[in-house]
Amino acid sequence: MAGSSxxxxxxAFFFDLASPVAYLAAERALQTHPGVEWVPVLARGLxxxxxxxxxxxxxxxxxxxxxxxxxxxxxxxxGLQPLRxxxxxxxxxxxxxxxxxxxxxxxxxxxxxxAAYRQAFAGGRxxxxxxxxxIAAAACEMHPSAVVKAADLRGVRAxxxxxxxxxxxxxxxDVPAVWxxxxxxxx
Numbered sequence: 001m002a003g004s005s006x007x008x009x010x011x012a013f014f015f016d017l018a019s020p021v022a023y024l025a026a027e028r029a030l031q032t033h034p035g036v037e038w039v040p041v042l043a044r045g046l047x048x049x050x051x052x053x054x055x056x057x058x059x060x061x062x063x064x065x066x067x068x069x070x071x072x073x074x075x076x077x078x079g080l081q082p083l084r085x086x087x088x089x090x091x092x093x094x095x096x097x098x099x100x101x102x103x104x105x106x107x108x109x110x111x112x113x114x115a116a117y118r119q120a121f122a123g124g125r126x127x128x129x130x131x132x133x134x135i136a137a138a139a140c141e142m143h144p145s146a147v148v149k150a151a152d153l154r155g156v157r158a159x160x161x162x163x164x165x166x167x168x169x170x171x172x173x174d175v176p177a178v179w180x181x182x183x184x185x186x187x
Contacts, residue, residue: 011036012179013187014167015113016043017100017127018093020071020083023117025176025187027080030110033178033187038109040100042093043175045164075121084124091120095151096127099137101160102150111140 013029013036015022029036072083096116103112115136119125125132130148137147150156170179176187 009181011181012039013037014039014041014172014175014177014179016041016093016175017096017113017116017120018090019043019175020068020121022176022187023121024071024074024078024080026113026117027078029176029178029187036178038104038113039163039167040097040104040109040113040160041164041167041172041175042097042160045161045168046173046175047168081118081122083121086120086124086126088126088128091126091128093127095130096133097160098151098156099133099142099147101163102147102153102156103137103140103142105156105159106142108140108142112137112142115139 011033013026013033015026015038017040026038029038068085075081075083100109100113100116103109116127116133119132119136120127123132125135127133127136130151134144134147138144167177171184172179173184174186177184178187
C-alpha cells in the first residue's frame with residue numbers, strides 16, 4: 001500500500017497520539033519540519049527504561065500536576081486552544097495508532113493525526129474510545145466502517161509494529177522525535 005513503509009534516509013517525525021508533548025510538536029511540525037514524513041509508532045514499544053512519557057509514573061500527584069501545567073503553558077505559548085485533559089489520561093492509544101497507520105497507508109497521516117490530537121487534547125476526549133477516533137477520522141473524509149475494519153487488519157498491525165521497530169533501530173527512545181536522515185532529536 002502507498003505510504004506503508006518508510007525510507008530510512010527521508011526525514012521523519014515519529015509520534016504517538018497518546019502524547020500531549022507530541023501533540024504540541026505536531027502543531028509546530030507543519031512549520032518547523034515541512035515535508036517531513038509523519039510516522040505513527042507505539043511509544044510503549046520504543047524500549048526505553050523507564051518507559052517514555054507514561055504520565056502515571058510520578059512520585060506524587062503534585063509532581064504530575066506540575067508536569068501537566070508545563071504542557072498547558074507550552075500550548076498557550078504556541079497559541080493553541082487551552083488543553084482539556086481526556087478522561088482517562090493517560091489513555092491506551094493502540095486503536096488510534098492503528099487507525100493512524102491506516103491513515104498513513106492512504107495518504108492522510110497528517111490530517112488524521114492533527115484531528116485526533118485535537119479531539120484528545122483540545123476536546124478532552126480519550127482516544128481509547130473508538131468513537132472519538134472515528135470522529136477524528138471522519139473529519140479527514142475517512143469512512144467510519146473502513147477505519148474500524150482497517151484497525152483490525154493484520155497488515156495494519158504489522159505496519160505499526162514495523163514502524164515502531166524502525167524507530168528503535170534509528171535510535172528513537174521517546175516521542176515526539178525527528179529523524180533528520182542522520183540522527184534523532186526530540187521534537
